[in-house]
Amino acid sequence: MTSSTGTEKNYFVDTGTVRYPVSFTHGDAKDVAAAIVESVPDGRIVVISDATVAALYQADLVAALQGMERSARGLTFSAGEASKRIETVSSLWAQIFEDDIDRGDCIVALGGGVTGDLAGFVAATVMRGIRFVQVPTTMLAMSDAAIGGKTGVNLPAGKNLAGAFYQPEAVICWVSTLQTLSERELISGMAEVVKSALIDGDDAVETLQSVAADALKKDPIALEAAARIGAGLKARIVSEDVLERGLRSLLNLGHTFGHAIEHAGGYGVWTHGEAVAAGMVLAAEFSVEVGEADSSVVDMVRATNAALGLPVEPPPMSVDEWLEPMFRDKKRDGDQVKLILCAGPGRCFGRLTDWDELRGFFERRRSAV
Ligand SMILES: NC(=O)c1ccc[n+]([C@@H]2O[C@H](COP(=O)([O-])OP(=O)(O)OC[C@H]3O[C@@H](n4cnc5c(N)ncnc54)[C@H](O)[C@@H]3O)[C@@H](O)[C@H]2O)c1
Numbered sequence: 001m002t003s004s005t006g007t008e009k010n011y012f013v014d015t016g017t018v019r020y021p022v023s024f025t026h027g028d029a030k031d032v033a034a035a036i037v038e039s040v041p042d043g044r045i046v047v048i049s050d051a052t053v054a055a056l057y058q059a060d061l062v063a064a065l066q067g068m069e070r071s072a073r074g075l076t077f078s079a080g081e082a083s084k085r086i087e088t089v090s091s092l093w094a095q096i097f098e099d100d101i102d103r104g105d106c107i108v109a110l111g112g113g114v115t116g117d118l119a120g121f122v123a124a125t126v127m128r129g130i131r132f133v134q135v136p137t138t139m140l141a142m143s144d145a146a147i148g149g150k151t152g153v154n155l156p157a158g159k160n161l162a163g164a165f166y167q168p169e170a171v172i173c174w175v176s177t178l179q180t181l182s183e184r185e186l187i188s189g190m191a192e193v194v195k196s197a198l199i200d201g202d203d204a205v206e207t208l209q210s211v212a213a214d215a216l217k218k219d220p221i222a223l224e225a226a227a228r229i230g231a232g233l234k235a236r237i238v239s240e241d242v243l244e245r246g247l248r249s250l251l252n253l254g255h256t257f258g259h260a261i262e263h264a265g266g267y268g269v270w271t272h273g274e275a276v277a278a279g280m281v282l283a284a285e286f287s288v289e290v291g292e293a294d295s296s297v298v299d300m301v302r303a304t305n306a307a308l309g310l311p312v313e314p315p316p317m318s319v320d321e322w323l324e325p326m327f328r329d330k331k332r333d334g335d336q337v338k339l340i341l342c343a344g345p346g347r348c349f350g351r352l353t354d355w356d357e358l359r360g361f362f363e364r365r366r367s368a369v
Pocket residue numbers: 050051052053056079080081084111112113114115117137138140141144145146147148149150151160177178179180181182185
């Protein structure tokens with residue numbers, strides 16, 4: 001590989017109406033600025049980051065863009081999921097309109113999934129849409145959130161309830177920034193990579209298991225290889241199912257069980273990724289329970305999680321603690337809930353289940369533990 005570009009080719013998201021690249025760089029702010037300028041050759045640029053990422057990388061990126069004769073400025077908001085709300089959007093709108101802005105200008109989301117979702121929604125709504133580039137700096141954002149055009153904010157009624165599908169001009173994964181990401185954030189992001197590998201197939205699971213130890217040591221090549229498993233799959237799935245009508249729902253693997261864990265533990269105790277990791281173990285166990293898989297799938301999911309420092313077992317929870325959030329889940333269909341199950345790598349599928357069937361599963365599981 002070279003010092004500034006990734007090891008392999010770019011992926012492309014192709015929705016039929018727009019097509020954009022997902023690339024990987026190991027370079028510095030100048031390399032990222034060059035990639036942004038290549039995708040958006042004219043107009044002014046507003047770089048949006050949370051305060052943590054801004055302190056590390058924003059000034060360098062803004063300076064590098066200015067060094068390429070582009071008008072650029074940075075805006076920030078407080079780091080954390082709590083900022084993903086309409087008040088932050090409103091404050092960013094106000095700051096954007098304090099200066100001159102027109103429809104030829106561009107927003108760059110520099111940061112994790114919170115920044116991408118927020119800044120993407122701002123880009124979708126400023127003058128009904130200005131160009132936008134994603135520069136993800138977390139494993140979760142590189143392997144999942146930055147790709148696919150889902151943007152938006154949380155509402156008091158629930159997560160991600162207001163937003164828009166709005167595709168970027170490019171996704172530029174800035175792999176070198178992962179060196180400053182906390183270990184827990186890195187590992188949590190890896191849960192979505194495990195999910196992608198399970199959806200994708202045997203090769204992806206093998207690759208992930210083989211790079212896991214080096215990725216946890218933050219070896220750049222291993223980090224890129226892991227991020228590519230998620231990014232490649234997401235680019236393909238989104239291209240086939242832009243508006244999440246079918247195939248894209250496979251990306252919910254582990255999430256319905258995971259939401260119950262997040263809910264029972266109180267948000268913030270188990271990270272989203274940790275909960276999804278344990279949720280995938282349960283999805284595998286439930287696949288065995290309903291006769292769709294043999295028990296080796298459970299061992300395989302546990303081994304993959306373990307290799308990445310992710311949980312292999314959910315926290316102790318009562319049957320009601322499982323069932324109540326699962327049936328309040330937005331994927332509910334009548335009195336049934338659609339779960340994404342996993343019969344093996346490359347064999348994930350949706351299956352409707354009901355309260356009684358799931359209650360039986362959790363009761364048997366409880367007495368077996
Ligand atoms: N749009 C989608 O399709 C999609 C998909 C999955 C998740 N999401 C959303 O993504 C969000 C979670 O994303 P996330 O886990 O990236 O969270 P995040 O953006 O909050 O980042 C996690 C933390 O890491 C810090 N950080 C980011 N990059 C860093 C770096 N390189 N060095 C040091 N610190 C860094 C941030 O300041 C933050 O504190 C959720 O809001 C979720 O709903 C969106």
